[in-house]
Amino acid sequence: MIEVEDLHKEYALGDLTVSALRGVNLGIADGECVFIGGKSGSGKSTLLHLVGGLDLPSRGSVRIDGFDTASVPDPQLADFRARHIGFVFQNFNLMPVLTVAENVEYPLLLLRERDRAARVKRVLEEVGLAEHARKYPNQLSGGQRQRVAIARGLVHEPRLLIADEPTANLDSDTGTQVMALMHRLASERGSTLVICSHDPELLAGAPRVVTMRDGRVEHDRRSATAPAQADDRAIALA
Ligand SMILES: Nc1ncnc2c1ncn2[C@@H]1O[C@H](COP(=O)(O)OP(=O)(O)O)[C@@H](O)[C@H]1O
Numbered sequence: 001m002i003e004v005e006d007l008h009k010e011y012a013l014g015d016l017t018v019s020a021l022r023g024v025n026l027g028i029a030d031g032e033c034v035f036i037g038g039k040s041g042s043g044k045s046t047l048l049h050l051v052g053g054l055d056l057p058s059r060g061s062v063r064i065d066g067f068d069t070a071s072v073p074d075p076q077l078a079d080f081r082a083r084h085i086g087f088v089f090q091n092f093n094l095m096p097v098l099t100v101a102e103n104v105e106y107p108l109l110l111l112r113e114r115d116r117a118a119r120v121k122r123v124l125e126e127v128g129l130a131e132h133a134r135k136y137p138n139q140l141s142g143g144q145r146q147r148v149a150i151a152r153g154l155v156h157e158p159r160l161l162i163a164d165e166p167t168a169n170l171d172s173d174t175g176t177q178v179m180a181l182m183h184r185l186a187s188e189r190g191s192t193l194v195i196c197s198h199d200p201e202l203l204a205g206a207p208r209v210v211t212m213r214d215g216r217v218e219h220d221r222r223s224a225t226a227p228a229q230a231d232d233r234a235i236a237l238a
């Protein structure tokens with residue numbers, strides 16, 4: 001369960017203060033798939049970063065299964081993040097000097113997990129890239145790179161996967177496939193999935209869409225037909 005309460009975030013920009021979030025309240029159930037929509041600049045990325053513990057609120061709180069991200073020392077938050085959260089970004093954020101397999105192994109290495117090779121192999125098979133394990137990111141297409149990022153985001157079986165505009169750099173067919181894959185793999189693991197996108201097409205069939213505007217939640221809409229629980233069929237991707 002993710003509980004976002006009266007969340008505020010201000011950024012200092014020279015002499016200016018930018019209010020990116022102005023009091024966001026949101027509850028997200030375990031295993032739920034939530035899309036965050038809204039125009040560019042509405043606060044989507046800021047919200048995702050705070051929910052993922054990459055940044056801290058100016059005011060208000062984010063609690064993940066009772067763990068309050070702002071109430072613990074930095075190393076403890078970093079440890080929580082490494083253990084329980086996976087991230088997928090618009091620009092893939094793969095490490096260019098590491099192979100596909102090494103990129104995917106990285107979260108397990110941080111956690112000093114065992115059986116890393118077997119787990120990397122398994123998740124690369126799930127994203128259909130087993131035969132590319134020894135390649136480098138720059139030898140892959142955009143869609144393949146994002147599938148590597150999804151494998152890396154899920155290899156440690158996080159309870160929460162966060163994706164910030166994961167399809168923005170992909171053509172629409174590839175984006176649709178990447179989205180469906182991410183949704184299915186998160187759903188199979190029971191991972192909660194929070195995705196932001198400014199693309200209305202992607203949001204159209206989503207089970208739950210939270211629309212941001214000027215740092216606030218404008219709408220929180222659950223689809224009548226689609227179940228809120230992560231379910232591959234819930235998103236009309238075809
Ligand atoms: N690091 C930052 N420093 C200053 N302003 C920022 C920073 N990050 C975001 N902002 C501002 O906060 C607002 C919300 O940004 P953001 O969360 O990135 O929105 P979105 O992801 O919906 O485009 C925007 O006005 C943006 O310019």
Ligand SMILES: [Mg+2]
Pocket residue numbers: 044045046165
């Ligand atoms: Mg953004």
